[in-house]
Amino acid sequence: MCARDNILSAQEDFLSARDESLCTQDNILSAQIDFLSARDESLCAQDNILSAQVDFLCAQVDILNAQVRIVSAQGEIINAREEKLSAQAKIICAREVKPNAQVDT
Numbered sequence: 001m002c003a004r005d006n007i008l009s010a011q012e013d014f015l016s017a018r019d020e021s022l023c024t025q026d027n028i029l030s031a032q033i034d035f036l037s038a039r040d041e042s043l044c045a046q047d048n049i050l051s052a053q054v055d056f057l058c059a060q061v062d063i064l065n066a067q068v069r070i071v072s073a074q075g076e077i078i079n080a081r082e083e084k085l086s087a088q089a090k091i092i093c094a095r096e097v098k099p100n101a102q103v104d105t
Helices: 002-104
Strands: none
Touching: none
8 A cells, every 4th residue: 555655645746746837837938928028019119119210201301302492493593693694794785885886986
């Protein structure tokens, strides 16, 4: 009977150790799930940050494009003023030449 008791006691010890091992594995799996969940939240937050940065950069591009259009329009205004000044200079030159032409005759 002593051997049978020893076997039963060993089986109980084995089952107890296995139960503790399963509890430990369960705790490890639970910790891994918590870690993966936290990592997922972190990745979502990073994605949101990157998305916001892309939106910001797109807005900056829109601003730069608007500035390019403003500079282009200013260039057109300057060209128009140059043409106007050139036309005025031609008129002034024509007025100066005309009186001289009358004096020469």
